[in-house]
Amino acid sequence: MEIFSFVKRVPSTTANVEIKDQQLDTSGCEFEINPYDRFAVEEGLRQKEAAGGGTVTAVSFGDDASQKELRTTLAMGADAALLLKNDAADSADAATTAKVIAAAIGERSFDLLLFGKQSVGHDQHGVGAGVATRLGIPCITEVISLDISAGQVTAQRGVEGAVETITASLPCAITCQKGLNEPRLASLKGIMAAKKKPLESVDVEMPALALIVESTQPPAARPAGRIVNNAAELVDALRNEAKVL
Amino acid sequence: MSSVLVILETRQGELRPSCLEAVGAARVIADAKGCAVVALAPESANLDAAVIGAAGADQLMVATAEVHSADAAAATAARVAREISANTVLLTATVRGRDITPRIAALLDTGFAPDCTAVDANTMVFTRPICGGKAFSNVRINGDVVVASLRPNFFNAAGREHTAEASEVPSEAAKAQVIEVAAQSGERPDVAEASIVISGGRGMGSPDNWHLLEKVADVIPATGLGASRAIVDSGWRPHSEQVGQTGKTVSPELYIAVGISGAIQHLAGMSSSKVIVAINKDADAPIFKHATYGIVGDALEILPELAAELEK
Incomplete structure (x- = not known):
């Protein structure tokens, strides 16, 4: 089975967000593999194993710094990496x-x-479904369980208040939600092996952006709250002051 | 004559009420542009044209497909958008809405603004959270058609007396298809859709204490149950209940955080709630900085008192 797992270098979820000149400033942030992309790499490794062979190629659209995240996927077990490079x-x-x-x-x-x-x-929430649509292949989003046999894909995903079972045929795109698998950590042996695996870099053109960010600002400040003494005072405030009950 | 197209969400033939807010937003945009609102249900559904009209639509189109397919829904929506020369396509930022939105944009070769919390109908600049709500961006689409999904609980249905003019349209063929929808057990609404949410964190002590939270949720109608990431990662509660940057983003009327200290990932997921209540032992917990009302104390003692007060 030929598998591509897509990864992106993102600011760590534990990072505070800085805004400078009405734009997001990530210069002081730690970066990591997008947490959801780890599920995509792990699932690639598992599906390759289940199929009894094939290759898992990790792909990132990013600048040269994204090579670090691609090396991490190679250390996890991906066979090859491809950087679609644009600064x-x-x-x-x-x-x-x-x-x-x-x-x-x-x-x-x-x-x-x-x-x-x-x-x-x-x-x-748009790259996987957007790629699949442009390639004319099916896509199942936010998948929490995935079974592939004889070219048939059966997946489950959570929607508000229910779980849907969805079927499609290969070739197919899947977007991975937490719960699909437990991503492995890179072993020392994996890290050593990763150094010898191929990492191809291809320059790609950037088309005109489809979404223009005019400005970015912090969330509106919340009005100062107050401490109440007990549940009775709280319920009174919720009923008579905030009027939400 | 161009139009604003709004995509309705139905499940097994029944309307998901949150999409009526998008119909209302479509009305506001259409009024600014002086054009009509067309509501499209991409699958066959049992819809009341008076309800869709009251929310703001002039026309209601219901497609013929019997089951849900995101690719078919998007292809049907893109075809209708071309047929009616839509200037704008609006959806709701639910799981299905987020699935279909980028597909419609790809088919129309335009951009999309996902998960918007506000729109200026005159400039068509949308406001949307980024970094899980740690910041907000003002964005516009660089393309002929504007595609956007709207967060639930930020927009309002028009609330007028009007019956939409109903018609049936053909559906496009499906690639992937939903073959089963299993409703989660229980009467409780999903945490992402509930108008009141009560969430538990480490301060709950043990999963055995969750009945104390459930008891409070039971006495306030339509309350959803949430949990912090630490709780979900420990396996105490399912991921479908996780509130925060790697879980669900919620913006209910009332959010009650019980025994949650307020890690930045959690705050990102709930800080746009209208009223926030924090109950925590630690008076210095970051959650109190975001709370409308706070009680400093042991959650396990306060929850039964809260349930008793709410029952009065």
């Missing part, structure tokens, strides 16, 4: 990113594309 990649919205990835991947042969359900940071 302005982080400014790309999900629709533009999907366009770039679809153009680059469409020329290659694959059975399964695995994405995180969203990148933390931009939070746009």
